[in-house]
Amino acid sequence: MVKLLIKDGIRLDGRKPDELRKIKIEAGVLHRADGSCYLEWGENKILAAVYGPREALPRHIQDSTKAIVNARYNMASFSVEERKRPGPDRRSIEISKVTSEALEGVIFTELFPRTMIDVCIEVLNAEAGTRCAGITAAAVALADAGIPMKDLPVACAAGKVDGTVVLDLTSGEDKEGEADLPVAIAPRTEEILLMQMDGHMTYKEFEEALELALKGCKKVHELQREALLNKYKDFEV
């Protein structure tokens, strides 16, 4: 691995270590869904839709005390270089699970007993960081659908590349780098809704990376709020 991922403090795509990729967010882009969001994050293209709260079916899954939050993360077969077989794999099942849990943490589910809130996250083009992008888009779609939430969740990853802690990894950095730390928070309280990590970090590096991820989350959160203020009627994939 002689290839340097960071040279003179600048990453291969020209970003500084604490810089986000370009992000574009649009709310209310779909006709049928109760709420929706289109998000571009670097080369990631993500569409999120929300349906509900609606009666949970089949009935035996209903919870008499609260709504069930059912997020599904799905990659289009053409969203990655090697064609992905349609249908859920183990990775997307795990992401769907932690995403559902992270979103459920901010929704006032107790207001809608016996219902289900479906959150559909479709990755149309993937380029690292899709789970954070998906949660971020889903949050906007939930707000667009008028689902009452304690806070508007947001996600962003930090990581470690060439020994340096950096924000928002690219595909190359994720693959060649040393660690990836995706984090989702409730931005007002900074409470952690999702956190996963794989790689190798000292405790000190982790503290630094977490701080960076939180900063990233807050910047993305501003873009979420803007998008909700300016709902477009059409969007460009």
Add this chain to the structure above:
Amino acid sequence: MVKLLIKDGIRLDGRKPDELRKIKIEAGVLHRADGSCYLEWGENKILAAVYGPREALPRHIQDSTKAIVNARYNMASFSVEERKRPGPDRRSIEISKVTSEALEGVIFTELFPRTMIDVCIEVLNAEAGTRCAGITAAAVALADAGIPMKDLPVACAAGKVDGTVVLDLTSGEDKEGEADLPVAIAPRTEEILLMQMDGHMTYKEFEEALELALKGCKKVHELQREALLNKYKDFEV
């Protein structure tokens, strides 16, 4: 493709362009089924059985206004040269769908709300034209079961081979020829219940082929009626 499929107006199996293969139809051949039919059409050997109307289960699929018509087209694993894996493939799912719809079109389904009428079509030996043969056999089985129908549907294909419009294609003609046009009709009104086509036809050729298919349907319809008049008690596969 130097092989000629039609020579001096005669096809490889000796038929004229507007001639059907040999067809044999027997009604009421099964002991358990409410209605049944055994049909040989060229080398095709088809068995159809009807069960119902009976309570549609599970209940959530019931329609309070009419019976559900559920036809299943299935090929026995040994019915084709290359052994077919048991279970439905995409082709048989599509054929089951269009067959169900074609049959539903003639059944007085509104007389039997909340019920299901199951139509099982088993292809025991296949040699081109099985979907038309299946619908034709299913119609006889429905009549044998006493299901009230507006008309006794019947199906037959026409196609285009060596530039000539012909009736009732063989395997070789289907594979080497230019187009196949399976058609199912309600014979009294000539209304079209099923029509599919793949290949290449000018509009004029289509008109000609459709006319031929309708003629074929009417001939087959005569055989259906005869079979219903002479229910055999046993049959030879």
Add this chain to the structure above:
Amino acid sequence: MVKLLIKDGIRLDGRKPDELRKIKIEAGVLHRADGSCYLEWGENKILAAVYGPREALPRHIQDSTKAIVNARYNMASFSVEERKRPGPDRRSIEISKVTSEALEGVIFTELFPRTMIDVCIEVLNAEAGTRCAGITAAAVALADAGIPMKDLPVACAAGKVDGTVVLDLTSGEDKEGEADLPVAIAPRTEEILLMQMDGHMTYKEFEEALELALKGCKKVHELQREALLNKYKDFEV
């Protein structure tokens, strides 16, 4: 096949034809299960657990006249030399079926209408004779769970190796030998609850093998009873 499996009346593992492998049975080894049993039979290591009687779900499978006995035989992926893919295969489905039926034969199922009694048999290490070992362990687990039974069923196989009728075949004997005859009985009445056979036996050999299997069953039955009298709180795999 020049390899002799029996030499001077002694088998490759040192046993006489009518001798069982070493068997160890412990009851009540699991914390969560309503009843459980750990059994070692030669190199076989088997764990059985019983849950129930509990409400049978989904409801449409309930039998208003009796409990449903649902035994599942499952091999751990690492229990055999060639790793087994997780999940049921055709062999384990058949064993589950005949095991369920054999156990149902002795349980007073009519005392628990609308319920289900689940019997889980996990083969942790397999070395021939697992179906008999599984039934034997399941019987102890059922007794440990306090399920009322007419009798405590027990199973043991006999077979034919090098022309000799022998008790309790090893892997090698099963593979190289001439026949295998697993039998489960209700020991008090000697009624046959399960019997399968594959191989080649004359009627006389069968009579001899069956007698040997019944003797084996009775010896194993003694060990079952001892185990139920001395429930251990911990066990060694």
Add this chain to the structure above:
Amino acid sequence: MWDTEVKRVSAVKRDYLARLAKEGKRPDGREADEYRPIKIEKNVIKNAEGSARVKIGDTMVLAGIKLEIGEPYPDSPNEGAMSTSAELPPLASPEFEYGPPTPSAIELARVVDRGIRESKYIKLDKLCIEEGKEVWIVFIDLHVLDYDGNLFDACSLAASAALQNAIIPNERHDIGKNESLPVGSPPVSCTFVKYEDFIVVDPCLEEDAIAQARFTVALDENGDIRAMQKGLSGSFTVDEIKNNINRAKIHAKNIRKLLEE
């Protein structure tokens, strides 16, 4: 769980059959030890390498044989392989459903398979094309067309008859002329059920439905035992089993004659 496929019989019907049984009578008037008429037709499916249609009373089964080239098992590099499956399509009975094979269908296929395999009916050692590389795999597909009881015997018989006249499709694979599938002497299977302490051979539909125990034995040409299967939750005594086998020997001889016609 495993017998949810068993059709429910009304209490009235059950009582009626029980009363008949006590008098040693069967619902269709047969003796306890009497088969229904058996009819075998061979070579009925053109696209199959072998086929047979068997009727036992109103039960009708179609067996089709297909041969494919595949790899041998590592521990028998010189031998072909066989695979048996049974389809119980909704066509044949109102209780059958679409979907993957049920436990009943799997048991049925495996019992038929064991009878054929253990009697070495197919000479698998003659089905090697290239050692360790290519062998013939024989697929025996059992298609039930009309279910009126006793599928075990009907399926076993159909499989035996279909194999009897099967060919090896060498021509389709450009490896020589077609030839007959090498077979030995077929197994013959006999099935008994017990209800109300009454044991009958060749159960009809109603007897299948109320049967408490079932016993199938596959016998070879010498009357030796090649496979057995006791099923259902009822039990047999040792004497009943022995008696069944001895009755089976006689039936098997008669059925074998039909097969050799």
Add this chain to the structure above:
Amino acid sequence: MWDTEVKRVSAVKRDYLARLAKEGKRPDGREADEYRPIKIEKNVIKNAEGSARVKIGDTMVLAGIKLEIGEPYPDSPNEGAMSTSAELPPLASPEFEYGPPTPSAIELARVVDRGIRESKYIKLDKLCIEEGKEVWIVFIDLHVLDYDGNLFDACSLAASAALQNAIIPNERHDIGKNESLPVGSPPVSCTFVKYEDFIVVDPCLEEDAIAQARFTVALDENGDIRAMQKGLSGSFTVDEIKNNINRAKIHAKNIRKLLEE
């Protein structure tokens, strides 16, 4: 069974649409023979070999093309292969569900596939890498994003547009430079539905929901017929079919222009 996916329409709505139909009016004010606005954008997915987003009214479909190297079919050793699948994800409509493709999704994909295949739009004979060993397999994946009626035409159009600008990813496999996927002239599909004896082109969501019969025809550049599919339980007369085809010829010409822009 097969149309359980069809959304239930309230009786009131159904009556309202029927009354409109009797006056020859459609719920969105269009003429019977009028398409909604069509919008095509190509090359929208970086990781796909070709892609297009198509909107017909508020219906939105994304088609992505992927090419993989695989084995040819034994009967066409010199030709590439194609495979079309359609996903109807819950994102696009409250009636769609996760799981394996429904019969409706399979029919949709197969009708789109036949249009492309029978018009020989993809030049499969130019997709051979090594005879009998390696060919390109073209995967056409149709991803419905917003369902507001007439998926057949939207999917067909998206597939045609995505193929138009697709590349062969030789570089990814180290077998030369990337090149354009060789294509001919695309098929164009037109769909009609009939309800209350009223036949309309390009059904919107409500019309799809109450349609009694559906007819799709795929036409080539000469207006010749390459594929047809009649669906649903209602019927068409012979004249209605013929009339549909003739109306389709005119629409196809207009749509073809959009595709060539």
Add this chain to the structure above:
Amino acid sequence: MWDTEVKRVSAVKRDYLARLAKEGKRPDGREADEYRPIKIEKNVIKNAEGSARVKIGDTMVLAGIKLEIGEPYPDSPNEGAMSTSAELPPLASPEFEYGPPTPSAIELARVVDRGIRESKYIKLDKLCIEEGKEVWIVFIDLHVLDYDGNLFDACSLAASAALQNAIIPNERHDIGKNESLPVGSPPVSCTFVKYEDFIVVDPCLEEDAIAQARFTVALDENGDIRAMQKGLSGSFTVDEIKNNINRAKIHAKNIRKLLEE
């Protein structure tokens, strides 16, 4: 949806546990930062290449290692591969069901897998047999036998212990003598749950059942972080996470000692 597997706890029980929590007490009397007794037994399954049975309190897990020869991934032609799966069989708990792996079982297996993979515990680069052609694939199968809480740590520990004594079965494949599986230093995983603002290590069954948030961290021999997973719908503050990691460092050291005994 994703937590339907979570066992329902009665309101009374829930209140009782909440009251205990407010006083900093746990249902089994442990300190918040106290593990239950841990017991490790290695080499318990003869047919496995490596195995270990781990008990944490009454939770019992069996890990079995199998090695198979397979193809390497194209992007690492010199390296072996690993695959981790977890079975939650109905034997171990009344809430577990037969069927394909649930989301919970998949998450569990993937978290265990990441700990092992990221700490480079298995030296995959030493598992190449022939570059680009044949490598060893290490299957780690986690079989839960008795579920009384904290499966993440029990499964992680069982996997580590089973790998520690695993062999490469060269003899079975006639490619030399058996040898030890090359491993480095194992990861050690610590799991915390939070309920009623009370954070405890090594949750027992009742604590698992009412947990609002879960946190697992896998540490290497230097106390560096190799994998983390926050689960469930509750949240942790940044300080809580940091505190958990620091507590985990101490526990991991102790557990590591047990593993090295």
